[in-house]
Amino acid sequence: MQEWGWQYAARSTPALSNISCEITAGERVLLLGASGVGKSTLLRAVAGVLGEDEGAQHGTLTIDAVVPHRARGKVGLVLQDPENQVILERVGDDVAFGCENLGIARDEIWARVSRALEIVGLDIDLAHSTSQLSGGQKQRLALAGVLAMQPEIIALDEPTANLDPVGALSLRKALVSVTDETGATVVMVEHRSDLWWDFATRIIVLGSDGVLWDGAPALLPPETAEVLEAAGVWLPDKKILSRKRQDERDAHSVLLSARNLRTGYPAGQLGQPLNFDVRAGQVLAITGPNGVGKTALALTLGGLIPAREGELSASPELQGNLRTNSPYAWRSTQLLSRMGSVFQAPEQQFIAGTVRDELAAGPRALGLSREEVDTRVDELLERLHLSELSQAHPFTLSGGQQRRLSVGTALATMPRVLILDEPTFGQDARTWTEMVSLISELRDGGHAIVAITHDEDFVAAVADSVLALEVGREQY
Amino acid sequence: MNSISPLAKLCAAGILGIVLLLSLDPVSALVALGFELALLPWAGVPARKLLRILTPLLIAAPFAGLATLLYGRDGGDVILSLGPWQITSGEVSLALAITLRVIAVALPAVVLFATTDPTDLADALAQLWKLPARFVIGALAAIRMLGLMRQDWQMLRLARRARGVADGGGPWGSLKRLGNQALALLTIAIRRGSLLAIAMEARAFDAPIQRSWARQAQFTARDYVFVLGATLISAIAVMMALMTGAWNFVIA
Numbered sequence: 001m002q003e004w005g006w007q008y009a010a011r012s013t014p015a016l017s018n019i020s021c022e023i024t025a026g027e028r029v030l031l032l033g034a035s036g037v038g039k040s041t042l043l044r045a046v047a048g049v050l051g052e053d054e055g056a057q058h059g060t061l062t063i064d065a066v067v068p069h070r071a072r073g074k075v076g077l078v079l080q081d082p083e084n085q086v087i088l089e090r091v092g093d094d095v096a097f098g099c100e101n102l103g104i105a106r107d108e109i110w111a112r113v114s115r116a117l118e119i120v121g122l123d124i125d126l127a128h129s130t131s132q133l134s135g136g137q138k139q140r141l142a143l144a145g146v147l148a149m150q151p152e153i154i155a156l157d158e159p160t161a162n163l164d165p166v167g168a169l170s171l172r173k174a175l176v177s178v179t180d181e182t183g184a185t186v187v188m189v190e191h192r193s194d195l196w197w198d199f200a201t202r203i204i205v206l207g208s209d210g211v212l213w214d215g216a217p218a219l220l221p222p223e224t225a226e227v228l229e230a231a232g233v234w235l236p237d238k239k240i241l242s243r244k245r246q247d248e249r250d251a252h253s254v255l256l257s258a259r260n261l262r263t264g265y266p267a268g269q270l271g272q273p274l275n276f277d278v279r280a281g282q283v284l285a286i287t288g289p290n291g292v293g294k295t296a297l298a299l300t301l302g303g304l305i306p307a308r309e310g311e312l313s314a315s316p317e318l319q320g321n322l323r324t325n326s327p328y329a330w331r332s333t334q335l336l337s338r339m340g341s342v343f344q345a346p347e348q349q350f351i352a353g354t355v356r357d358e359l360a361a362g363p364r365a366l367g368l369s370r371e372e373v374d375t376r377v378d379e380l381l382e383r384l385h386l387s388e389l390s391q392a393h394p395f396t397l398s399g400g401q402q403r404r405l406s407v408g409t410a411l412a413t414m415p416r417v418l419i420l421d422e423p424t425f426g427q428d429a430r431t432w433t434e435m436v437s438l439i440s441e442l443r444d445g446g447h448a449i450v451a452i453t454h455d456e457d458f459v460a461a462v463a464d465s466v467l468a469l470e471v472g473r474e475q476y
Numbered sequence: 477m478n479s480i481s482p483l484a485k486l487c488a489a490g491i492l493g494i495v496l497l498l499s500l501d502p503v504s505a506l507v508a509l510g511f512e513l514a515l516l517p518w519a520g521v522p523a524r525k526l527l528r529i530l531t532p533l534l535i536a537a538p539f540a541g542l543a544t545l546l547y548g549r550d551g552g553d554v555i556l557s558l559g560p561w562q563i564t565s566g567e568v569s570l571a572l573a574i575t576l577r578v579i580a581v582a583l584p585a586v587v588l589f590a591t592t593d594p595t596d597l598a599d600a601l602a603q604l605w606k607l608p609a610r611f612v613i614g615a616l617a618a619i620r621m622l623g624l625m626r627q628d629w630q631m632l633r634l635a636r637r638a639r640g641v642a643d644g645g646g647p648w649g650s651l652k653r654l655g656n657q658a659l660a661l662l663t664i665a666i667r668r669g670s671l672l673a674i675a676m677e678a679r680a681f682d683a684p685i686q687r688s689w690a691r692q693a694q695f696t697a698r699d700y701v702f703v704l705g706a707t708l709i710s711a712i713a714v715m716m717a718l719m720t721g722a723w724n725f726v727i728a
Contacts, residue, residue: 072680072685073680079675084671084675087617087672088617088620089594089620091718093595097679098637098679099682100689102678105688106690146678302638331642332637332639335638335640336640341638343631347667349635349638349639350660351636361641365639388596395667
C-alpha cells in the first residue's frame, strides 16, 4: 500500500488518505483507530469489494502486485453483522458458496467444506438450517465460508461486535485454529482489542492523515495508547470506574413488579417464571445467554407484547390516573410518559427524517406546546452531543450516534421506567463510557433503568441488581 | 417426491394447469382431481402439513363457486329464488365446475412446491435451463431475507407503539401509519440487501470466473416419466370431457 487513500463519492472529505504500509504473509494485523477514521473502508478495499462507482481512490493498493479487484479469492472478508452475511439456507451450501464462485471442482469443494467446518469447530450436519444458528455460530460459519476459498489473507471487520462473550470467545478460538492450520495472513478491525491483544503480531493505528503508529502490540508507546483510548479503542487492562449507588436499594419505591411472569413472543418459546421488582433510582441488569428470551422480556416490560403467563403490574405511582395496572393494556401515548423502550437495533426505531424531528416526535405525541417541545429537544441534543447533527437523517449517523439518539427518543418524554436492550452493543470505549455515565445520571435522577445486557463490564460499572436468566427445561 | 427434479415438478404443474384452464366443464376437472387425489399419498407430505398448506385453497375454492352461483350468467331452470338472486341450474353446474377446477389446478401446484427446496430449484434453473446464475442466486439469497423482513416488520410495529405514534387518527391515521411503516421496512430491507451484497461479493460472487456447482442438478429418466404422467392425466381428462360431450372450450 502506498500513500493510499479513498474518497466516497458523496462525501467532501476523503475517508482515508496517505496510508502507507506493507503487510507480509503470515502476519496477524490489528487495525486500530477512532471510529469514523476509515478502518472498514480500508478493509473493504483490501477485499476488493469497494465498487469503482462508490468513490475515487488515490495512490496504490496491491496484493501480490495485483489490484485487489483482480485478486478475487485471495482475500476473504468476514463482516460485523452475522445476520446479513448468511447467504444460503443450508450450512454446507453456504460454506460451498465461495468455492463455487471461484469455479472449484465439485469433489474438491465438499472436501474443503468439511475441512473448513472442522477447523472453525462447527460440528453440525451439512443440511442443518443456517437460520437456526446462534450469532457466534453464524460468525464461525462465515469464517468457514471464507476459509474454504483458501484465501491468502483473511480480513475481519469487527467480527465480535455483535456477539455475546461466549460467541466472541468461540470465534477467537476458531480463528486461532485457522491460523495454526493454514498460516493465513489476518487483517482485522476490532474495537475490543483486548480480546485479540495476544493474537496479533502487529498493530497499525490509523489516524486522520495516514498511519499513526505501526509495531508489535507489546511495544505500543504509552502516548499512543492514550491517543487510542481517547479515540475510543478498548485496550487491555482498562480500569472501569464503578458508578454504583451506595445507598440501600430498598429505600427506593417499586414501579413495576413481576409475579410468576413468563414471557415470550406470541407464538414462540416460553420463558421461565420470574419474580422481581423494578425500582425507581435503580439499575436492574438482565443477563443470560443468547436465545434465553431477554428481548421478549424487555418488550413485555415495556408494555409492547402481552405477558404469556403470570402478572406484570405497575405500581399506583406509575399507573397514575389510568384504569388498569397492566402496561400492555395502555395506549401508545399513555406508555410514552411511563415507559421508554430502546431497542437493540436503533434503525428499527427511527420514525422521522431528521435527528431533531426524531427527538420531537414523542413530546409532540404527548401534545406539548411548540415551545416546550423545542426546549426539550435542544436540551437533549446538547446532552447527547448531537447538536451539530440536528438536521442529519438518523440513518446517516454512526453506530454510536444512532444508539445515543435512540436513547434520546425515549428520554424526550421523560418516562419513569427506561428499558434498554443492549445499550452498549458495538460501542467503542468512548461512547461506552458516555453511555454508562448517561445511564447513571438518569438513575440518579430517579428513573428506573432496566438494561438487557451481555456486557460484564457494564454490569460491573452500573448495575444495582442483576437478574440472570438461565436456559431452563421449559425452553427446549 | 423429493428426488424428482424441481423442473419436472414445474413442468408437470404447468401442463396440468394450462390444459385444465382451457375448458370449463366438471368432467375434465373431476377426472384430473381423481388422479391427483389417488396419487397424493405418494407425494411424501405428512398429513398435518398437507392439511395446513391446503387449508387456504379449500376455503377459497368454494367461494369462487359461490360467486358464480350468485352472479353467474343465468341459464336453465330457476331452482331457487333468494331475493335479488335467481339461482339457475346452469349456474349450479358452472359453480361446481369452477370449484372443482380451482382445486384441480391448485392442488398439484401447491403440493409440488411444498416439496421443492428453493436451493434445488435455483440449482436446476441455473444448471439445466441455463438461466444466469447472477439472477438465480441473487433471488435465492433474497428469499432467505424474507424471514428477516417479517421480524423487522414486527419490531417496527412494536417500536411505533413504544414511540407513542401507534394509535389515534381513525382509519385514515392507521392507513398513514401503515404506509409509513412500509417505507421504513423498505429502507431497512435495502440496507440489509446491500450488506448481503457485500458479503456475497466478498466471497467472489459474480467474479469473472466460470462458476462451478457444488450440487449437481439432474434430469433423469424418472423425471421424464413424471412429466409424461402429468401429460397423460391431462390427456385422459380432456378425452373423457370430449367423450361425455361436456368439453366447454373457454375461448370459443
